[in-house]
Each structure stands twice: as C-alpha cells, then as structure tokens.
Amino acid sequence: MSWTITLAGRSHHFRDLRTLMAKATPHRSGDTLAGLAAESAEERVAAQYLLADLPLRHFLEELLVPYEDDEVTRLILDRHDAAAFAPVSGLSVGEFRDWLLAYETDATKLRALAPGLTPEMVAAVSKIMANQDLILVASKCEVISRFRNTLGQRGRLSVRLQPNHPTDDLRGIAASMLDGLLMGCGDAVIGINPATDQVTTTCSLLHLMDELISRYEIPTQSCVLAHVTTQLRAIEQGAAVDLVFQSIAGSQAANKSFGIDLALLREANEAALSLKRGTVGTNVMYFETGQGSALSANAHHGIDQQTMEARAYAVAREFSPLLVNTVVGFIGPEYLFDGKQIIRAGLEDHFCGKLLGLPMGCDVCYTNHAEADQDDMDNLLTLLGVAGCNYIMGVPGADDIMLGYQSTSFHDAHYLRQVLGKRPAPEFEAWLEKVGVADRAGHLRDNPLALADAPLALGLHTTQP
Amino acid sequence: MSEELQASLRQWTDARVALGRAGGSVIHRSLLDFRLSHARARDAVHLPFDAAAMAVELEALGQPVLLASSQATDRATYLQRPDLGRQLSEESRATLGGVRSDQGYDLAIILSDGLSAEAAHRQGPPLLRALLPLLAGWRLAPLIIAPFARVALQDEIGEALGARAALILLGERPGLGSADSLGAYLVHSPRAGNTDAERNCVSNIRPAGLPAEAAAPRIAWLLGEARRLGFSGVDLKDHSASASTPILDTTSLGDRLT
Numbered sequence: 001m002s003w004t005i006t007l008a009g010r011s012h013h014f015r016d017l018r019t020l021m022a023k024a025t026p027h028r029s030g031d032t033l034a035g036l037a038a039e040s041a042e043e044r045v046a047a048q049y050l051l052a053d054l055p056l057r058h059f060l061e062e063l064l065v066p067y068e069d070d071e072v073t074r075l076i077l078d079r080h081d082a083a084a085f086a087p088v089s090g091l092s093v094g095e096f097r098d099w100l101l102a103y104e105t106d107a108t109k110l111r112a113l114a115p116g117l118t119p120e121m122v123a124a125v126s127k128i129m130a131n132q133d134l135i136l137v138a139s140k141c142e143v144i145s146r147f148r149n150t151l152g153q154r155g156r157l158s159v160r161l162q163p164n165h166p167t168d169d170l171r172g173i174a175a176s177m178l179d180g181l182l183m184g185c186g187d188a189v190i191g192i193n194p195a196t197d198q199v200t201t202t203c204s205l206l207h208l209m210d211e212l213i214s215r216y217e218i219p220t221q222s223c224v225l226a227h228v229t230t231q232l233r234a235i236e237q238g239a240a241v242d243l244v245f246q247s248i249a250g251s252q253a254a255n256k257s258f259g260i261d262l263a264l265l266r267e268a269n270e271a272a273l274s275l276k277r278g279t280v281g282t283n284v285m286y287f288e289t290g291q292g293s294a295l296s297a298n299a300h301h302g303i304d305q306q307t308m309e310a311r312a313y314a315v316a317r318e319f320s321p322l323l324v325n326t327v328v329g330f331i332g333p334e335y336l337f338d339g340k341q342i343i344r345a346g347l348e349d350h351f352c353g354k355l356l357g358l359p360m361g362c363d364v365c366y367t368n369h370a371e372a373d374q375d376d377m378d379n380l381l382t383l384l385g386v387a388g389c390n391y392i393m394g395v396p397g398a399d400d401i402m403l404g405y406q407s408t409s410f411h412d413a414h415y416l417r418q419v420l421g422k423r424p425a426p427e428f429e430a431w432l433e434k435v436g437v438a439d440r441a442g443h444l445r446d447n448p449l450a451l452a453d454a455p456l457a458l459g460l461h462t463t464q465p
Numbered sequence: 466m467s468e469e470l471q472a473s474l475r476q477w478t479d480a481r482v483a484l485g486r487a488g489g490s491v492i493h494r495s496l497l498d499f500r501l502s503h504a505r506a507r508d509a510v511h512l513p514f515d516a517a518a519m520a521v522e523l524e525a526l527g528q529p530v531l532l533a534s535s536q537a538t539d540r541a542t543y544l545q546r547p548d549l550g551r552q553l554s555e556e557s558r559a560t561l562g563g564v565r566s567d568q569g570y571d572l573a574i575i576l577s578d579g580l581s582a583e584a585a586h587r588q589g590p591p592l593l594r595a596l597l598p599l600l601a602g603w604r605l606a607p608l609i610i611a612p613f614a615r616v617a618l619q620d621e622i623g624e625a626l627g628a629r630a631a632l633i634l635l636g637e638r639p640g641l642g643s644a645d646s647l648g649a650y651l652v653h654s655p656r657a658g659n660t661d662a663e664r665n666c667v668s669n670i671r672p673a674g675l676p677a678e679a680a681a682p683r684i685a686w687l688l689g690e691a692r693r694l695g696f697s698g699v700d701l702k703d704h705s706a707s708a709s710t711p712i713l714d715t716t717s718l719g720d721r722l723t
Contacts, residue, residue, distance in 0.1 A: 195675070196668070333544055399642065
C-alpha cells in the first residue's frame, strides 16, 4: 500500500508503510544515517497527517517485518489480544492519540488495553504526539513489578545503584555501593556492568552483593549485567542470581547479533525463577534497550530506529520483567546527535514502554562525542520524573568510570525526589528510616550510624595494603 | 558522612564517591570538577591522530607496517557515519590484496584512533610490545594503521589480507577521567557480515585500568582459544588465568562479610 497527500498544492508520496513511519518520525541522526529520514520538514509533517488517518488495525494487516522471517514479528502477532484491543479497534492513529489524552482514560483502562496494542501502533501514535502528550499519557500509566520490593507505584521513584569499576575490583565496587546506599539509592537493583564478561567475575560480584544485601537485610535485588549465557553458567555453578539481565532489540537478526534468541531468554527466565529468590514477587528479568541498536547491527529491515525500539518492548513483555530501561544516549551521536534528540527519544521510549505495560526506567545519559551536557540530562531527568518514570540510574557523581559515559547521580535522584515529592520503593524507604540513612521526610542524615561496620566488613580499611 | 569514611571510600576507586552534599545536591566544588573533566573529554574527542608517528614507533617492533584507510575521510564524517568507518577504501583494498601471502596469515593486527587518538598514541605501542612476543609461531600479516576505523573494519582488512583471524586495537570513547582508554576486539575468520556476537573484547586498556602487560596475555589467550576452537564470540568464555589477577579472591572477602 502507498500513500499520497497534497498540502498547499504540493504532493507528497510515500511508497510503503515503513517509509511513511520513518518519514513521520521527529528528526534524529540515526534515521538519516539509515537513509530513511524525511527529506524536508514539510515532508515530515505530511507523513504525520497521513499516519494520523491510518486505522490502528492496519498494523495487524500490513506487517513491517514479514511473519515468516522474524520471530519478534511472530511474537507480536501471536500474543495480540483482540479483546483487549476492542475499545480502540475502530480508531485511527490520530483519534487514538486524542483517546489517550481524554480525562476518562485512566490507569485502569490503560492497563487493560496494553495486551491489545502492538509496538507498531504505539510507535505510530508517539510519532504524532508532542513531548507534553508523551509525558501526560505516560504519567497516567502505573506499572508495578515486584521481587524483594514493590517498584513503580505512583509517587515513587527508584534508583538502580550502578557501582561499576574498570577492573571489577571488588573493593572499588564495594566503595561505590556503600556510597550509594548511604545516599539512599539502590531500591530498583544494585546492578554491576562487569568490565570483562567472565563466569568467575560474575560469581564473585554476585557473592559480594548477596553478602551485603543479606547482612544488612536490604529490601532490594542484585544483578551482574554480563551476557545471559554467562549468567546461566553462574547459575549452574550455584551463584546467587536474583535477576537475569540481557540487552535486547526489535528483530530476530538484531537479537542474533547480541548472541540471543527467544528460546535462550526463556531458558534464562526459567533458570532464574527456579532459584525462588524473590520474597514479594516473581519478576526476575532485567532488560536494556536503546534506539539505534538494530541499525548498528544492520538488522533494522529498513525501519526507523524508534519503531525498532518499540518492537524490542514486545520481547521484554513476554518475560514479565522487574525492570526495563532504555539506555537512551549511550549509543552515540550517529543515532541521537544532541541533547534535543536524546530528550525526545527518552520521552518516546518511556511512553511506548509504559503503554505496552512495561516497568520502564531510563538511563538518562550521553557520551562525550555527543552534542550534549549535564544540563540536557537535568532537563530529561525532570521531564521523566513528571512522566512517572519507574527508576533512573545512580552512578557516583554521574560519571561511569568503566563504561565511559555520563548518566545520573545519587544526588540527581535526591533532586528529583525533592522537586516532585517522590519517594523510594516502600520497603526500601522503611529500611532507610529504620537503619538511619534518612529521616521520615526522606532527608539524608548527616552522620548516619547505619552500615557503620560495613567499611570494615567490605575490607575498606583506611590504609592501603 | 565522616571525613574518615570519605577517605576510606575514595582510596578504593576513582569513581566520584563521597562528594559531600548541599542538601541532597552536590557541593559547588564537585559541580565545577565535573565540568572541567567534561571540557577535557570534549577536547580529546577532537584531537587528530598522528598515523605517521605511530608507523615509526611500530616499525621499531620489527614488523612491517602498512597504512590503510576506511571510507570515512574526516572526523565529522567518522562520528556521524559509522557505516563508512566499517568499510575499507578501494585503494586500501587493492594495497592489502597485494601483500597476501601464499601460505596465508594467521593474524592481522590493526591499530586505529577510533574515538580517542590519545588512546592509540599512548597504549598502542606498549600493548603491541607486550603482545608480539606472546605470538611466537603465529604468521603475522603486516601491522596495519587505519585512521577513522570502527570495530568491524577488522573484517574487511582481515579478508583483504587473507588472514585467519583479526585483532583491532582502537581508542574507546573518552570517559570523563579516562580519555586514553584502548579497546581490543578479535574475530576468528574475519569477513564482511560478521556480527558483534562473533567478536571477543578486552576493554579499558590503560595504565589506570587494565595495564598493557595484563591485557596482552589475556588477548593472546583469547586468540589461542579462538584458533584452537575454530570460533570466537559469545560462546568463547574468558577463563584466562590472567583475567582473575586484578580481582580479589572472593572467598576471603566473603569471610570478612559474614
């Protein structure tokens, strides 16, 4: 099917649905790199007009990636819930945007709708929405997940404590972990990106975190973000695996470039569930995504990067994860060039994930070769807080010395909690107060007695060996 | 946080721990320190690569050296067009094709500025000095210096040279406190179309991260295993003895915790 529209005497033609979707996408460098972007500002808006008139159900009839070629497409179609889709099945993309914004559309309706939506529908509607629309609709969604605490409730903001170290030095990691906990962070997960993907390192890091969490009875979970096969080996060796992590993307070919497929993720999910380590819930998966990953693996099927990103969320929701986050600015300026593009993408990803029923967080971040700085991150952080983002990253001083990029800090989390009146996950909030890290108002105490013996227990003596 | 605790956290990591706070926010000194580091990293991204000086340094290692070029011709293009950084220029394809060996090479080694010329300048020569003696018995292709390369250029270079494996050393994107970090990626059977799942990586090679003397045996071990197994990538797990050296013994740490 092809589309044509005439605006003020000028005709715009789009040869297929992929082209229409790509050209309707707000400008970003990755779509230009892929040769998919609109060639003029007017052409972009022309595509948005046409997309707005497209019936939502069209996405069930015309597939962007063929069913027989791609297991992600098969997953999307096979899991589509027609009954859940019914309330919006007669709407166009534009009418759907207005429906989402209606006063009557609340968290309950959106939760019931999620299984009826496909990533392509959600990506399409996001393309015609303003930033404030993405924020408002996302803020209506409430997606709750549980393992050792309850994440995602309205009015809560959680933090992944990210204590990475360039050589996976256990004491270096322990120092960052302790700093984060004393700053009231770590309720989403304590999650370490290992410098090198090894089973032995993974087991050591898991052991360190398990000991710390057990010793101080911290209501949180841990994760080592190694490749899923490495984590499976660690489970085989008896390691204390709370959550299984994997980076995922929106096509079978892109997932293959990550060395995974759906069967492997199923195996990992079952392995993690079999350990029964959660106390208040059984959400055991942690996924990361990011616009541009499919294109960078040359596995994007001629589809724009934002639609491919939304397709990754179909993979995520198959496994009822505890946490999903879009690592929005990590990939670099070839995909998201500057602060403006990173901010837009962060809001889109959070909106699309939430609408599809995922517990979305965001790694609000950038690299040093992007045209962005910490002020841009302050802006996105604030907007996502208003949008009801489940969690953000907490990196010491916002500077990840292992991965070499800038994210958000423990202090940033405090800023956001203060300015928006947000609180940590309820179990973690109670723990912070009980051990004396924070007072009832969430203010940090000056000289907490909490974890006073932790430096010694972690081997952080004041003199170098 | 007490001064004693601040000091004890800071001595174990270069991460920005124990920053102090104004309310829940960072104090002004920390804010400015961060800005200075970012300013320096921004400057490092745009530092030019001195390929000619690198060639002179590498020739001193006793291997022939060849210059090659990707299809990215300047820094701005390189940053925005990673596809061009993965492809060999036609001229270089011909040049490399001309030095193929009848018996074939076991390994092609490539050095590039990647995202940090400073990393290639500082870590490239010492890493190769430590690595080459560990590759006795390998038939090495001439060392290739290739500005503006992405990782996958190793496929086209390895293929053009007819090498059975390829190793590319290139500058990682500059972190705030580490503008000079080198990454090493190896692939068995380099050919256009290989995915990243078929590569193995040793990252953060720099004196304050993984020093060259520690990185070299790990790379040599991975190369040896890939040759022995006939594949590289996610299924090749890094069990090298050297890999555990910078890491504490977990049993003793667990003992202190419990």
